Amino acid sequence: MRFSETISFLSLGRLRPTWRFSLRLVFLMVVVVAVAMSFYQPPRTVTTAFTLPTAPVGASNQEAQIYAQTQAALLQSPFVIKTAMQRNDVRELAVVRRQEHPAKWIESQLNVALPEQPGSGTAQVTLTTRDGDVAELKLIVDAILEAYQREIAVE
Numbered sequence: 001m002r003f004s005e006t007i008s009f010l011s012l013g014r015l016r017p018t019w020r021f022s023l024r025l026v027f028l029m030v031v032v033v034a035v036a037m038s039f040y041q042p043p044r045t046v047t048t049a050f051t052l053p054t055a056p057v058g059a060s061n062q063e064a065q066i067y068a069q070t071q072a073a074l075l076q077s078p079f080v081i082k083t084a085m086q087r088n089d090v091r092e093l094a095v096v097r098r099q100e101h102p103a104k105w106i107e108s109q110l111n112v113a114l115p116e117q118p119g120s121g122t123a124q125v126t127l128t129t130r131d132g133d134v135a136e137l138k139l140i141v142d143a144i145l146e147a148y149q150r151e152i153a154v155e
Contacts, residue, residue: 044129046137049122050075050145052114053153072112072123075148081106083151084143093139095132106140 052071055064074080081103084090091102099105106127113124125145127137 044132044134044137045126046128046134046141047124047126048138048141048145050125051122068114068123071152072114074152075112075123075125075144076107076110078103078107080144080147080151081110083147084140087143090140090143093132093136095129095136096140098131106144110141110144 052068052075055067059067085096085103085106090096096102096106109127109129111126111128113126115123125141127141129137
């Protein structure tokens with residue numbers, strides 16, 4: 001056996017089955033990833049800017065911060081969420097009907113980010129979910145803000 005025949009025998013004889021196996025394995029991995037990705041739904045988020053009521057005149061920075069945190073907690077409170085849920089258009093949304101406890105679900109998905117400087121900007125009200133239309137989420141956030149303004153906010 002010559003040297004070139006030895007190399008040919010060693011290389012091709014053993015690599016051909018390995019390459020076939022590797023290609024099959026890569027193909028299988030691609031199929032598994034493609035199937036997994038077809039089930040993945042990225043979260044949908046609605047964020048609305050909302051101006052919180054300002055702290056009383058003469059309040060210190062610490063008092064203004066506590067006041068803003070209190071208003072944010074009230075905005076996310078079960079009372080405000082249940083008041084918003086009383087609207088027929090909110091109750092009839094598909095994303096709401098799919099939840100066993102819609103008010104608790106909204107409460108867990110709702111987030112209020114306060115401005116860095118108390119009383120110097122707008123809060124960000126965010127509702128995030130994996131199952132729901134952005135328009136439905138926007139309607140829920142608007143209903144919560146309306147309920148907060150009607151029931152809590154002091155004009």
